Amino acid sequence: MAVELHTQVATLEEIEPSCLEPYDAVYLGHPYCGRYPGNLLVDHGALREAIQRLRGLGKRAYLSTPAAPATPELPAVREVVAAAVAAGIDAVEAHNLGVIHMLAREFPGLELHAGCFANVYTHLGALELKRYGVTRITPNFELSLDEIDYLKEATGLEVTLWLHGKIPLGITRDCFLLAYGECPAVCREDFWLRHRDWVLKCIGTVVLSGQDLCMAEHLGDLLGRGYRIFCIGTLTEAPAYRREVGRIYREALEGLAAGAKVAAGPFLGRLAAHNPHGFCNGYFFGKSGRDYVGAAVPG
Amino acid sequence: MVELLAPGGNMAMVRAVLDAGADAVYVGPRGWSRRAAAFEMDDDTLKACIAYVHARGKKIRAAFNTLPAGREIPLFSEELGRLVEWGIDGVILTDIGCIAAARRAFPDLPIHASVGCNIVNGADYAFYRELGVTQIVADCKLPFEELKAIKEAGVGVEVLIHATTCFTYIGQCWMSSFTRQVREIDARGKDHFRGSPNRGGVCYRLCLLPWQLGLVGRVVADGVVLRNDAFFLVDEIPDYIRLGVDTLKIQGREYSPGLIGAIVAFYRELVDAYLADPAGWRPQVWHERLRSLRQRRDAERGARTAELQGEGLGQRCTA
Numbered sequence A: 001m002a003v004e005l006h007t008q009v010a011t012l013e014e015i016e017p018s019c020l021e022p023y024d025a026v027y028l029g030h031p032y033c034g035r036y037p038g039n040l041l042v043d044h045g046a047l048r049e050a051i052q053r054l055r056g057l058g059k060r061a062y063l064s065t066p067a068a069p070a071t072p073e074l075p076a077v078r079e080v081v082a083a084a085v086a087a088g089i090d091a092v093e094a095h096n097l098g099v100i101h102m103l104a105r106e107f108p109g110l111e112l113h114a115g116c117f118a119n120v121y122t123h124l125g126a127l128e129l130k131r132y133g134v135t136r137i138t139p140n141f142e143l144s145l146d147e148i149d150y151l152k153e154a155t156g157l158e159v160t161l162w163l164h165g166k167i168p169l170g171i172t173r174d175c176f177l178l179a180y181g182e183c184p185a186v187c188r189e190d191f192w193l194r195h196r197d198w199v200l201k202c203i204g205t206v207v208l209s210g211q212d213l214c215m216a217e218h219l220g221d222l223l224g225r226g227y228r229i230f231c232i233g234t235l236t237e238a239p240a241y242r243r244e245v246g247r248i249y250r251e252a253l254e255g256l257a258a259g260a261k262v263a264a265g266p267f268l269g270r271l272a273a274h275n276p277h278g279f280c281n282g283y284f285f286g287k288s289g290r291d292y293v294g295a296a297v298p299g
Numbered sequence B: 001m002v003e004l005l006a007p008g009g010n011m012a013m014v015r016a017v018l019d020a021g022a023d024a025v026y027v028g029p030r031g032w033s034r035r036a037a038a039f040e041m042d043d044d045t046l047k048a049c050i051a052y053v054h055a056r057g058k059k060i061r062a063a064f065n066t067l068p069a070g071r072e073i074p075l076f077s078e079e080l081g082r083l084v085e086w087g088i089d090g091v092i093l094t095d096i097g098c099i100a101a102a103r104r105a106f107p108d109l110p111i112h113a114s115v116g117c118n119i120v121n122g123a124d125y126a127f128y129r130e131l132g133v134t135q136i137v138a139d140c141k142l143p144f145e146e147l148k149a150i151k152e153a154g155v156g157v158e159v160l161i162h163a164t165t166c167f168t169y170i171g172q173c174w175m176s177s178f179t180r181q182v183r184e185i186d187a188r189g190k191d192h193f194r195g196s197p198n199r200g201g202v203c204y205r206l207c208l209l210p211w212q213l214g215l216v217g218r219v220v221a222d223g224v225v226l227r228n229d230a231f232f233l234v235d236e237i238p239d240y241i242r243l244g245v246d247t248l249k250i251q252g253r254e255y256s257p258g259l260i261g262a263i264v265a266f267y268r269e270l271v272d273a274y275l276a277d278p279a280g281w282r283p284q285v286w287h288e289r290l291r292s293l294r295q296r297r298d299a300e301r302g303a304r305t306a307e308l309q310g311e312g313l314g315q316r317c318t319a
Helices: A044-056 A071-086 A097-106 A123-131 A145-155 A216-224 A239-257 A264-272 B011-019 B043-055 B070-086 B096-105 B122-131 B144-152 B175-179 B237-243 B257-276 B284-312
Strands: A004-009 A025-028 A060-064 A091-094 A112-114 A134-137 A158-171 A192-195 A198-202 A206-214 A229-232 B003-007 B024-027 B059-064 B090-093 B111-113 B135-137 B156-165 B211-215 B218-224 B229-232 B247-250
Touching: A004 A060, A004 A239, A025 A044, A044 A060, A044 A071, A060 A071, A071 A091, A071 A097, A071 B122, A091 A097, A097 A112, A097 B122, A112 A123, A123 A134, A123 A145, A123 B070, A123 B096, A145 A158, A145 B070, A158 A216, A158 A239, A158 B175, A192 A206, A206 A264, A216 A239, A216 A264, A229 A239, A239 A264, B003 B011, B003 B257, B011 B024, B011 B043, B011 B257, B024 B043, B043 B059, B043 B070, B059 B070, B070 B096, B090 B096, B096 B111, B096 B122, B122 B144, B144 B156, B144 B237, B156 B237, B156 B257, B229 B284, B237 B257, B247 B257, B257 B284
Parallel strands: A004 A025, A004 A229, A025 A060, A060 A091, A091 A112, A112 A134, A134 A158, A158 A229, B003 B024, B003 B247, B024 B059, B059 B090, B090 B111, B111 B135, B135 B156, B156 B247
Antiparallel strands: A158 A206, A192 A198, A192 B211, A198 A206, B156 B229, B211 B218
């Protein structure tokens, strides 16, 4: 199975060829806020255009759906999926189990991916989702690599591993930032929450880790374990982040595929330039999420 | 008749809540529920507790409301089997794989979908009903109309009347384990995932720390708290009863038995007073009576929060 490196894009203006050049596929839409300006989940015309542009770039297009839609929002979910299917979407990602149930019934044959908020922790849970047409899962971030190995072996499902990016740590119904500014401009600001040495990034209805998850040092191990589908989390990140972080991992993956010995040090230095708060990857190794496991901890 | 369900963090609390008028109690098998081990029960205690509750003519449910590791599923099945053999009246589950396994193994066992399932819409109700769930614990953020929709979907509905509303959706947050997680495997092979409430450990309540909110190079606000409110419901209870809500649930296994007993007694009286005279029932008197209970609850919650935050930030680590 070939490697797939994918990322996330919330708006049409982010479909920028140079920024997406390192990626094989893109998840379209902001799943955490329907009011995010330009959200492809709301603007169906822009969504169709985005899918066409990705096709033109030779990339697969996936649709991400709202993570926790209320009942009155379900018709809009149905409509955006119908628009995406008509435009030739390759698969649809759902975080909400009800949405998976609904799409399985209403769009038979549609390839479904279970997102990071679907709370996939056990192989039995994943097998239940498989019955509904789910072909790919993103295991919950709390799982260790050993647990994910077990999940993969026991289900035969495709497994997405995040290689880099700020980990979504929690979703909320109400936008936290509305107390500090007006919608929709406020979440375009770069807000941080800090308590002593602990930093979080807040983008309104989702709290992200301040540190970047970083698996650059462990790429060879991940490939050796049989993983081939990798995500760089870039939702709401600047274009340069999406482009440069993607390039670094693409370069490393190509080097490993060619059988080269890839030294992580230079990659880490380049990655560190994109986030002053450092790296983490502890969950993958059975530790606290904010821990970092690796030989070369960047300063 | 609506059921009043109370927490049983230990045997003293089980006795207190039944004395106070609870119809049913829920307990956590050690390592399998969203509470610290000190507020869960080992097998010997569980067996004795089931017998005790049944001798009092009441019901008891077990909360396996966590998301375990895949390799722990056989342990889950064994533990569930023991509890069923001892006569447990139902279980509260979160993981959909565990729900499906429990339904296959015990077709007649009542299964309640935990609030940690984050069930928020009509499609969710259909999904969980199809999975074999008999009752849904409604998310604290669900509007009243959604409770009706759950009933109309043909599933029982359970409402939290004393609980906390997390900053995030419950079950959709791992801020605690991101900060501090200790993997502790016991003699049976069960990992207690300390720091991960989703997986059965404690939540370090770090959302309640005073945060500094800033933009690059500028502090916007100090002492920001990510809201996580504890609440008592009063005004809504007549509506719930008229709607046909099956269970009114009181959370609080980590509070003292005395406080939880008093909260149960309060709600027992409130519900009975309403049922005896719906037209004459007025909420004001109950709000007044709540004041002292709220003070006691806030004091205990504050102390526990400080203890948990200290542990979460690594100041100390207690069993």
